[in-house]
Every structure is written in C-alpha cells, then in structure tokens.
Amino acid sequence: MSFYPLLIVLLLMSAVGYWFGSKKALGAVRKSTNFITPRPHQFGLYVVIWALVPPILLGAIWILMQVTPLQMEVGLSQQVNRVLFPVIVLLAAGGGLYFSLQKIGPDLKVRKTIEGLVYIVLILASIISILTTIGIVLSLLFETIQFFKKVPMSEFFFGLTWSPQTALRADQVGSSGAFGSIPLFTGTLLITCIAMCVAVPLGLLSAIYMTEYASQRFRSVVKPMLEILAGIPTVVYGFFAALTVGVFFRDIGDAIGIDIVSESALAAGVVMGMMIIPFVSSLSDDIIMAVPQSLRDGSYGLGATKSETVRNVILPAALPGIVGAVLLAVSRAIGETMIVVMAAGFAANLTANPLEAVTTVTVQIVGLLVGDQEFDSAKTLAAFALALVLFIVTLCLNVIALLVVRKYREKYD
Amino acid sequence: MNVQIQAEKSANAGMDVAEEFVIETRNVDVFYGDNHAIKGVSLNIPKHQVTALIGPSGCGKSTYLRCLNRMNDTIEGCRVEGEILLDGLDIYASGVDEVLLRARVGMVFQKPNPFPKSIYDNVAYGPRIHGLAANKDELDDIVLTSLERAGLLKEVQDRLHSMGTGLSGGQQQRLCIARALAVRPEIILMDEPCSALDPIATAKVEELIDELKENYTIIIVTHSMQQAARVSQKTAFFHLGDVVESGPTEKVFTSPEDERTQGYITGRFG
Ligand SMILES: Nc1ncnc2c1ncn2[C@@H]1O[C@H](COP(=O)(O)OP(=O)(O)OP(=O)(O)O)[C@@H](O)[C@H]1O
Ligand SMILES: [Mg+2]
Numbered sequence: 001m002s003f004y005p006l007l008i009v010l011l012l013m014s015a016v017g018y019w020f021g022s023k024k025a026l027g028a029v030r031k032s033t034n035f036i037t038p039r040p041h042q043f044g045l046y047v048v049i050w051a052l053v054p055p056i057l058l059g060a061i062w063i064l065m066q067v068t069p070l071q072m073e074v075g076l077s078q079q080v081n082r083v084l085f086p087v088i089v090l091l092a093a094g095g096g097l098y099f100s101l102q103k104i105g106p107d108l109k110v111r112k113t114i115e116g117l118v119y120i121v122l123i124l125a126s127i128i129s130i131l132t133t134i135g136i137v138l139s140l141l142f143e144t145i146q147f148f149k150k151v152p153m154s155e156f157f158f159g160l161t162w163s164p165q166t167a168l169r170a171d172q173v174g175s176s177g178a179f180g181s182i183p184l185f186t187g188t189l190l191i192t193c194i195a196m197c198v199a200v201p202l203g204l205l206s207a208i209y210m211t212e213y214a215s216q217r218f219r220s221v222v223k224p225m226l227e228i229l230a231g232i233p234t235v236v237y238g239f240f241a242a243l244t245v246g247v248f249f250r251d252i253g254d255a256i257g258i259d260i261v262s263e264s265a266l267a268a269g270v271v272m273g274m275m276i277i278p279f280v281s282s283l284s285d286d287i288i289m290a291v292p293q294s295l296r297d298g299s300y301g302l303g304a305t306k307s308e309t310v311r312n313v314i315l316p317a318a319l320p321g322i323v324g325a326v327l328l329a330v331s332r333a334i335g336e337t338m339i340v341v342m343a344a345g346f347a348a349n350l351t352a353n354p355l356e357a358v359t360t361v362t363v364q365i366v367g368l369l370v371g372d373q374e375f376d377s378a379k380t381l382a383a384f385a386l387a388l389v390l391f392i393v394t395l396c397l398n399v400i401a402l403l404v405v406r407k408y409r410e411k412y413d
Numbered sequence: 414m415n416v417q418i419q420a421e422k423s424a425n426a427g428m429d430v431a432e433e434f435v436i437e438t439r440n441v442d443v444f445y446g447d448n449h450a451i452k453g454v455s456l457n458i459p460k461h462q463v464t465a466l467i468g469p470s471g472c473g474k475s476t477y478l479r480c481l482n483r484m485n486d487t488i489e490g491c492r493v494e495g496e497i498l499l500d501g502l503d504i505y506a507s508g509v510d511e512v513l514l515r516a517r518v519g520m521v522f523q524k525p526n527p528f529p530k531s532i533y534d535n536v537a538y539g540p541r542i543h544g545l546a547a548n549k550d551e552l553d554d555i556v557l558t559s560l561e562r563a564g565l566l567k568e569v570q571d572r573l574h575s576m577g578t579g580l581s582g583g584q585q586q587r588l589c590i591a592r593a594l595a596v597r598p599e600i601i602l603m604d605e606p607c608s609a610l611d612p613i614a615t616a617k618v619e620e621l622i623d624e625l626k627e628n629y630t631i632i633i634v635t636h637s638m639q640q641a642a643r644v645s646q647k648t649a650f651f652h653l654g655d656v657v658e659s660g661p662t663e664k665v666f667t668s669p670e671d672e673r674t675q676g677y678i679t680g681r682f683g
Contacts, residue, residue, distance in 0.1 A: 216489055294526035298589070300487055302539040302596055303516030312538065317529050 006086050010093055014051040017097045021047030024104045038110040046110045049117055050100035055092040062088065140391065143384035150378040151179045156385060158182065162348035164368060164379045179382055181389070183350040187265070187358030191340060192333040194269025194354055195276060199333075200326055202273075203280025210281070211288045212310055223285075230278035238342030241271035246343055259355065263345035266354040272339050276329050283328065287321035287405075288314060320404050327401035331394040337362040361386050433460045435600060435630050436481060441495035443476050443485065450476045452654040453495070458600075458647075463622060463631045465641035465662065468651030469677065474634045477651070478602050481632065482518035483511040499600075516543055519598035523605040525585035527577035527592070532569050535577040535588055536560060539596035555595055563591035564621050583614025590621065601625065603633040607640065619644050638678060642666050650674045 025043030062085060148156070159180020206226070210219055246267035253260030260266070291314050299309040315322075345357045346367055368383040436458035443451035451473045458464050466474045476485070483504060485491045497504050504514055516539070527535050536556045539545070546552035556573075560566040565587040569580070577588050586606060593601055603622075607615040622631055622644050635641050641648055642662060649659035650671070658665060658674045669675045 292526070294522060294524055295528060296487075297484065297520075297522060298526040298528065298592075299538070300484060301482065301515060301520035301522070302542070302592065303512050303514075304538075304542050305512050308542055312542070313528055 006089060009090065010052065010055060013093050013097060014048045017047040017051045017101070018044035020101055021045075021104060024101065038108075042110045042114060043104055043108075046108070046113055047097065047100045047104075049113065050096035051093050052096075053117070054096045055089040058092045059085070059089050137391070140384050140388045143381055144388045146376065147378065147381035147385045150381065155179055156181050156382075160350055162364070164364075164382055177379060179378065181361075181386065183348040184359060184361045184364050184386070186350060186352070187344075187348070188334055188360040188362075190265050190352060190354060190358055191269045191272060191344060191360055192330060194266060195273035195333045196326070196330060198270050198273025199276035199280050199329060203277045203329075204284050204322065206277070207281045207284035207288055208310055208314075210285055212306060212314070223282075226278045226281060230282070232275075234275060234336065234338040235342070237271050237275045238339045241267055241339050241343035245271050253355070261355070261357050263343065263347075263357040264355050265344065265358045268340050268343040269354065271343060272333055272336055275336070275339065276333060279332060280325060280329050283325035284318070284322055287318045287325060290321070291317045320407065324401040324403075324405035327397050327404070331397035331401070334397075335362065335390065335394050337366060341366055361390050365390075432457075434458060435460045435500060437496075437498045437501075438480075439496040439498075441477070441480060441493065441497060443473070443480060443494075444492045445476075445488070446490045450654055451480075454651075454654075454656050456649055456656055456659060458630060458632060460630050461626055461628070462646040463626050463633060463644050464647040464649065465645035466632065466634045466649050466651060467636070467638065467641050467677070470636075472651040473654045474651050475604050478520075478604055478632060478634055481600070481602055482515045482520055484515070484520065486511055516596050517598055518600045518602060519593035519596060521586070521589050521593055521601065521603040521606050524609050525582055525589050527580070527585050527588050529576065529578050531574045532560075532577045532580070532588060533573040536591050536595050538592060543596060545596070559591040559595040560588075562594050562625070563587045564617060565591055581614070583610045583617060586610060586614065586618060587621065590618070594625075598629065600630045600632065603631065605634050605636060608636065615640070638666070650677065652677075 022040040022044040025038075025040040066081070156179050159178060160182050161178040161180045162183050164177045164179060210223060214222070242263075246262040246264065249264060249267050250260045250262040295313050295317060296309055299313045304312065340360045340363050344359055344363060346359050346363060347357045348359050348364070349356055351358060365383045365386050368379055368386075374380065434457040438457070439455050441451055441454045442449065454473075454477060456477075466477065468474055479485045479488075480493055480497060481499075481504075483493075485493055493505060499514070499518070503509070504511075528538065530538070533556055536559050537552055540552060540555050546555055557566060560569065565584060568584060569588075577585065580588060586609070590601075590606075607618050610618065619640065622633065625631060626646075633641075633645065645662045647659065648662040648665040650657050650665065650669075650673075652673055658669060658671045665674065666678060669678060
C-alpha cells in the first residue's frame, strides 16, 4: 500500500473511532452515578488519540531506522519494507482503537489523557526549536573545524587581505586564496556605526516625541505607521540604497568636489540606519512608557519643564533599557544582509573612510556560497567560519541586551 | 496631643481676626472631556494655615488640588474654567508661566515618588533646575536645611549619596516633602500624603505638617477624619464635585450645618 491510501485509511479509522467512542460514552455516562463526567466528544477525542498516536510513533521509528545507520543492521529488502510498513501501522491503529473503545466507562479519566497529550505536544514543539538551533550551531562548528584544517587560524583572525578566489586548476596563478577576515569585520563595523549614528538619535528622539509630547490622536495615527515601516522587506531598502541614495551621495560628492563611490559605506549605512529607526523607536517607546507617571508628576510638580523632565528624570531612568535596545539594534545591523549585498559591494577594502566601498561579513558569506561550489573547498568552508563568528558576536550582544533590559524591568515591577 | 489641640485653638482664635487668603477660587469648573468633575467650586485658602479637603472617593478633591498648581495641564482633555487667584493674580490668565507657578506652589503626592537618584540629588533637583544656588556650598546648604525641616536629616546624614529609592516608605515621603521644600514654595499641596504610610510614619509627617504651617500654607487631601481634625485649621467637605461645606475644622467636625457632612463624618466614626 502506498502512502496516501494508508493515510486515508488511518483517518477513516479514527473518524469511525470518534463516532463509536462518543456513542458508547453517551450510554456509559447516562448510567454513571458521578456528578460531573467528561462530555461525549471528549471520549471521542480519546479514541482518536489512541487510534493515531501509536501508528504515528511506530511509523516514525520505522522510518528513522531506514534512514539512519541502523539500516545496515536491520537490512530488510525494499520488497519486504513495502508490505511490512503498512501492516505494522494499521495493526497499531487497530490495536489502539480496540483498546480505547474497551476502556470507555464512567470512571475513565479522559480529561487527564487529553491534558497529558496537550502537554507533550507543547513540550515537543519547544524541544524541536531548541534542537534545531543546537543542530545549526553544531554544523557550523563542524564545518568551521574543517576550514581551520585548511587555513590557519592566525591567518583568518589576523590576516589583512581577503581574496578567497582559489584556483580551479593547479597551474593557475594565485592558486591559494587569502582568508584574512579583518577587512570584513572592519567593514561591518564601519557600516554598523554609520547605521547607529542614523538610527539611535532619530529613533530615540522620535520615541521621546511620541511618548512625552505627541497628543493621543497623533500617537494613534503615527505609531502604526512607524510599525509599517518596520515591515518593509529589506530588499526594498536595498533597492533604495543602491539606486537612489548611493547615486544621490555620489552626485553631492561631485557637486562639492569630493570623490564618493556610488557603492559607498555611507549610503549602505544610512539606509540600514533608516531600516532600524522603527526598531529603535518602538523599543525605546515601550521603555520610556514604562517609566512611572509618578516620576513625571514629581518633576513637573517641582516646576521642571518637559524637556528638563525628559533630560533629568526620564532618560536617566530609562537609560539601561535604552542601552539594551541599542545593543539589540546593533546586532540586527551586523546580521543584516540584503541592504549591504545590494548597496555595499564586494570589494574588501581595509579602510575607515565612509566614502569608499567596503564589504561586510554577510555580503561575503553570500558571495562565497552563490554559484557552483565544491563543498569542501576552503572557499566554501570559509563561509561557515564567518557565519560562526557572526553568530557568536550577535548572540553575545543579544544576551547582554536582554540581561540589561530585564534588570531594568525588575526595578519598577 | 494636648499641645496640638491648644495650638489649633489658638489658631482658630486668631482666625476671628481679619483673615488673609493666599488663594481665592471663584466658580471653578473642571471637565475631563465630557465629565464635569468640579462644579462651580468657590473656596478661599487662609495663609499659613492647614486646610483639609475631605469627601468621598471620586468627589474631585485631587482634581481641585491639581488646579491650584496647574498640574491638570499635563492631563490630556482636561479643561479648567473659573477664576483661581494666587495673591490676587489669576494663575490661568494667559502669559502666566505654569512652570514658575509650580515652583511657588509645591506638591507632595499620594505615593512617595523619589527619583531614582541619590538622596542628595533628589533634594537638589529643584534648586538645580531653578538655579537657586550659586555654588556647591549654597546647594549643600539648601539640601541640608530642607532635609532638616522635613525631619529627615538625622536619619540620612551619613548616607546622603545612597539611592533615595532605598529608603523606607515613610522616609521616602519625607524626602519628597524635603524635595518640595527645597524650591522654597509658598504653598504646599499634599494629596493623601500618608495613605501609603504606617501609623508611626504618619505621626511623623503630621508633626511635620504642624511645624511647617509656621512658614508655609498647606492644603492637604485626606481620607482620615482623625487626621483632618488633628492637623487642619480649616476643612472643606467635597461631595460630587461641589464644596458642600467649609469652615473652621472644629466647627465642621462638631456642628456641621449640612446633613451630608454630618453623614460622612459620623459614618466614618461609626
Ligand atoms: N485623568 C483623568 N481623566 C479623566 N477623568 C478623571 C481623571 N482624573 C479624575 N477623573 C475623574 O474626575 C472625578 C474626580 O476625580 P478625583 O481624582 O479628583 O477624585 P478624588 O476626590 O481625588 O477621589 P479619591 O479620594 O479616590 O482620590 C472622577 O469622576 C474621576 O473619574
Ligand atoms: Mg484623589
């Protein structure tokens, strides 16, 4: 039997089970002397659980045994498999059905079984997401170790040149690439700094305006608009950076007689900053709102103006939270890819000049993996090493930020 | 207690002589949007005395109090009509700087709300903003005398630079009073200043109020009849946004004219 008919049979069996279960429960409940009994549909669900969970579990174990190394030891032929699998699954379903229908009676703890299943499903969901994360990290780690077997660590961490083009044929010139990652990290740093210089002041000031100065009406209109800004796909920002802002900056440069390349770090950073503004402002907004009204009243009551109150009471009280928000924003900027891929280019220049082109870690990861690649070449593996470092940096930033924000929350709760 | 009652008596006796009012309010109406919270209240506040505002919850005591230093301005949708004269000048007239007004009419809130700063910085906050001290020594002087007047100096003398939020509730409230005193107001508004305090801290604050009235005019909102009777010389009874009765505390409590006042007062005592 192939897969889909099997599935349909299983579903049919559980539907029938549901019907019989509820029917039988109606009779049992009527006879029961208990004051409160489960409702019939809960008995039906109980039967369905028993009809579905055992075959799914058995089936899953079976499949795992086929695709993992265990297969060697079991060593069954295709043919046997074809027949055995549906039989086992259907037997499990039938057994479950029979068992559960037998057990239905006034004293059966149906609700407990259902609660238990809900509990297990919830735990499974969270375990899966955690395991996935761990799996990703482990595979990054594994590939990174492979990379460092080919390229020395000292070159990767301290080398000043990045040109990962390894030769296709042994006799080509420049057959060994250079894997010094410093230009990438300085490039990332430069663009992130520019983005922060745009996003932090604008985001913070707009948050202050929204919380302290704006009227309720204005706030209810503009706040959702800012949040829409946060929903624009980054590729659109990338477009904007590459086609509009970059050219605009270059033209300005021409007009006042300085050289600005159209793929300048400045353009990418400014646009990335614009992307992050809503992020900073909505986080800061929440944090400033959390400063108790009584502190504002206290300050106004002493004859302080609004801006004096903001400067002397609200910002100091909110500062830890705002620092946390900024760190979160930094980690977003570092990990941001699309804007820089489109606007910043691939030239790995080691420079602090925002008017020149630089490249970032994320751009290079994209560059390394796009196109046909041998999977075990140093060039491909370098992407994993970069990704691991990037992951560790943003992870640290996020952890620090969350700790800071949480510590601050405790103060007022 | 005896001393206090005598003090009250002498103050009441003094009141028979021509009274001097610092604040005069005439037909004050306050609206929160469509909610008519205060309905034509006229009340005069005598100088260097304690005036108590009493009345059931939601009758507009806090609202009235907040009119006197224009704290209502910070509430969106709040509208004040009528005349409120401070030393004969309308504080709601155009051109009046509400920020300066609030420096003259200080406020102490229901829940102690020290800033998350050091004790010293809490008290120095107002003087720094208004530039009351020319140098560090003068500022030290203002801070210390304010703490002294609020009766807190002894307890915090050796930890002026630890956090004000780390004090006990009663100490925090006296810190807030010191903070208000440091701007040298003429009038101090207190909105249920003792409702978050235990009886001992309450007694301390009441004692303090009694001393402060030598130099300041105090208006206090309270839900405790005993407190109103203990600390105030004049009492106004609010009911549904209206002042039903006002007059010397002794008279309001012993022989109220309005039966609603009578009911409220006796209901409280059981
Ligand atoms: N910020 C506000 N916005 C809208 N309505 C308000 C606001 N503050 C008070 N009110 C309304 O004004 C009326 C008077 O409230 P107020 O706080 O002055 O009462 P109160 O006498 O101080 O009561 P309590 O003794 O409980 O403190 C109430 O009906 C209240 O609902
Ligand atoms: Mg009140």
